[in-house]
Amino acid sequence: MRQYISDTILAQGTCDEHDPTGAVIPPIHLATTFLRPPEGYSDTGWSYSRYGYPGLEQPEATLKALEGAADCRLFSSGMSAMTAVMMALKPGAHCVFPIDMYHGMRTWLKRYSAHWNIRIDHVDMTDLDKVRAAVVPGVTAILWAETPSNPHWYIYDIAALAEIAHAADARLVVDNTVPTPLLTQPLSLGADIVVHSATKYLNGHSDVLAGVAMTATVDEFWERICFTRDYQGGILGQFPAALLMRGMRTLHLRIQRASESAMAIATACLDHPKVEAVFYPGLPSHPGHALAVRQMTGGFGGMVSIVVKGGLEEAERVMTRTRIWKPATSLGGVESLIERRAAVEGAASHVEPGLLRLSVGVEAVSDLIDDLKTALG
Numbered sequence: 123m124r125q126y127i128s129d130t131i132l133a134q135g136t137c138d139e140h141d142p143t144g145a146v147i148p149p150i151h152l153a154t155t156f157l158r159p160p161e162g163y164s165d166t167g168w169s170y171s172r173y174g175y176p177g178l179e180q181p182e183a184t185l186k187a188l189e190g191a192a193d194c195r196l197f198s199s200g201m202s203a204m205t206a207v208m209m210a211l212k213p214g215a216h217c218v219f220p221i222d223m224y225h226g227m228r229t230w231l232k233r234y235s236a237h238w239n240i241r242i243d244h245v246d247m248t249d250l251d252k253v254r255a256a257v258v259p260g261v262t263a264i265l266w267a268e269t270p271s272n273p274h275w276y277i278y279d280i281a282a283l284a285e286i287a288h289a290a291d292a293r294l295v296v297d298n299t300v301p302t303p304l305l306t307q308p309l310s311l312g313a314d315i316v317v318h319s320a321t322k323y324l325n326g327h328s329d330v331l332a333g334v335a336m337t338a339t340v341d342e343f344w345e346r347i348c349f350t351r352d353y354q355g356g357i358l359g360q361f362p363a364a365l366l367m368r369g370m371r372t373l374h375l376r377i378q379r380a381s382e383s384a385m386a387i388a389t390a391c392l393d394h395p396k397v398e399a400v401f402y403p404g405l406p407s408h409p410g411h412a413l414a415v416r417q418m419t420g421g422f423g424g425m426v427s428i429v430v431k432g433g434l435e436e437a438e439r440v441m442t443r444t445r446i447w448k449p450a451t452s453l454g455g456v457e458s459l460i461e462r463r464a465a466v467e468g469a470a471s472h473v474e475p476g477l478l479r480l481s482v483g484v485e486a487v488s489d490l491i492d493d494l495k496t497a498l499g
């Protein structure tokens with residue numbers, strides 16, 4: 123396929139084959155099984171839907187083109203994709219993760235590593251010396267980054283991390299959920315594997331649970347990830363795949379709007395008397411700003427966190443007073459969400475009790491700012 127600019131890839135959805143009916147949108151094939159010749163497998167490539175079906179071609183080709191990946195697999199959730207990567211490791215492997223990261227993965231790692239003889243270290247990934255010190259050449263198998271990271275939106279240096287990983291014979295895996303391939307392209311910076319919760323921006327409408335894994339190289343490690351999807355049944359279903367494809371076709375419009383609004387909201391919170399701290403990589407005051415300017419393309423994303431003066435009680439009070447911002451977890455939808463992150467993460471959370479995580483949607487930014495300011499008091 124000719125390489126188009128990402129906006130065109132998304133709007134067209136890589137739809138360059140015409141359906142015999144003339145439909146501009148591919149049909150949803152619900153078949154779980156496909157006709158086979160006596161020798162076993164047909165040359166259409168479809169045999170049984172746990173291994174793949176026609177409706178995955180379009181979203182997987184679109185994502186592959188956006189990330190510049192050699193291969194792509196859609197999963198039933200972000201966690202399903204991320205854990206498939208971990209299950210490709212051999213027992214005894216060592217992995218280095220950030221401290222600031224998606225808490226669900228951290229929870230899974232804690233239990234999984236204890237049972238499967240995988241050693242996990244969490245380090246401050248903004249400090250490359252600490253990363254170097256944690257990596258054990260020949261033993262460390264994975265360095266895992268999520269940038270901007272949950273919920274302080276720290277920026278981790280993908281190119282530098284790739285260098286550290288490769289020098290130790292390890293792989294760099296990047297969770298690219300928050301910036302999407304439109305704002306950060308980890309594979310072009312040296313990462314080996316990219317994962318996403320497609321539940322967030324890629325779908326963008328809070329109505330699909332989905333995940334993606336992509337690779338720079340088709341090798342034995344990638345084959346093990348694909349095997350886990352195929353034989354554990356982690357594949358995305360037909361209806362969610364069609365919804366995901368529909369959502370992705372406006373990703374470029376949504377992410378641009380969310381980034382612009384997030385910048386305005388973060389700026390409006392900066393000098394607010396009830397706000398103690400604002401975390402947004404687009405702000406020059408954010409510790410990762412200079413790196414974000416270098417590493418991110420076309421915006422700093424739609425996620426902002428603020429720490430409310432007065433801690434937990436004041437933050438809870440703000441959450442009960444917003445009208446437009448809906449109190450719910452998750453991110454990347456067209457509707458704006460607010461959550462007190464420590465409450466979502468539970469007792470082991472490292473997050474400030476008064477930190478409110480804001481997922482900026484596509485409502486009028488003046489309404490969002492007014493609503494937040496009214497709630498702050």
Ligand code: PLP
Pocket residue numbers: 199200201202224226268272297299300318319320321331332333452
């Ligand atoms: N990665 C990030 C950054 C997330 O925020 C989430 C979910 O919130 C996940 C991965 C997991 O994705 P899912 O909920 O689709 O399993």
